[in-house]
Amino acid sequence: MANQNFVGGSLSILRAFGGFLIALGLIFGTAWIFNRNDAHRFADGYRVEGTVERIHEGEPPIVMVTFVDRNGRSQTWHLENMTQSVRETLAEGDEVVAVQMPNSPSRIMLLEQIENRPDDRNGLIMTAVFLLPGLFLVLQRRPYGNQENQQKMATRQHHLASGSLFLFMGLIMLIGFFATAFDANLHWLGKLIFGGFCLLTGSGMALGGLRELWLA
Known part of the structure; x- marks a missing residue:
């Protein structure tokens, strides 16, 4: 037993x-x-030129960007996947190039982060x-x-x-x-x-x- x-x-x-x-x-x-799917969707996204509107410090920091979308409308959204190291390279008023995800217009990410996405x-x-x-x-x-x-x-x-x-x-x-x-x-x-x-x-x-x- x-x-x-x-x-x-x-x-x-x-x-x-x-x-x-x-x-x-x-x-x-x-x-x-999910991360791989997001990466592919961002890679097929629409490039926009925007301006850093304001920055909220925190973990992670929140960087708000104002830009004109493909429909000619002015939008203000926060950049996704923002890290402290990338935030330190940005200041309010900076011009940035971002990518707007197709079918999810509120999701934008810096072009350089998409191009330098880690394996x-x-x-x-x-x-x-x-x-x-x-x-x-x-x-x-x-x-x-x-x-x-x-x-x-x-x-x-x-x-x-x-x-x-x-x-x-x-x-x-x-x-x-x-x-x-x-x-x-x-x-x-x-x-x-x-x-x-x-x-x-x-x-x-x-x-x-x-x-x-x-x-x-």
Whole structure:
């Protein structure tokens, strides 16, 4: 009975965690599809020459541009995907060239950002990184065959379950460490305490997870 509970518990954890990874993969995949679709629509858009009307500081900054659309009407809308680095190159009264999305006249974006759009392969890579392991974990089968084979499969699934969870949580902690280390607004003492905790704990959990996966 205890062995059956052990097997069922590991398999349930594997499938639940696999479903979680699949959900993350689908989220990244959906975002990649929408971003790629937007990029194609902007590429086929209508170029307009406008003037920076006003700038609202914030995260992200809002840059309002006045321009004349293809129908000869004066419009004022904010530029999409504005970043702080691009905002620093703009000032009120500047002349800019933007692109108005077809069938969505309120969506405009700087031409230079469209032309210098970064490669979107990262979104596809992140989708595969989560989706493929998730499918692998979800498709794990209940141990079958003779007693020896069942025990081997049960042990392997136990290592897979614990290794996957520890590695995932360790990587999250390490991401927290890097986010803390490069946060310019965080006091050095906070970086030392929280960053050190994330680094030590995340490294230990990630190494423990890799060891468990190796044993699987």
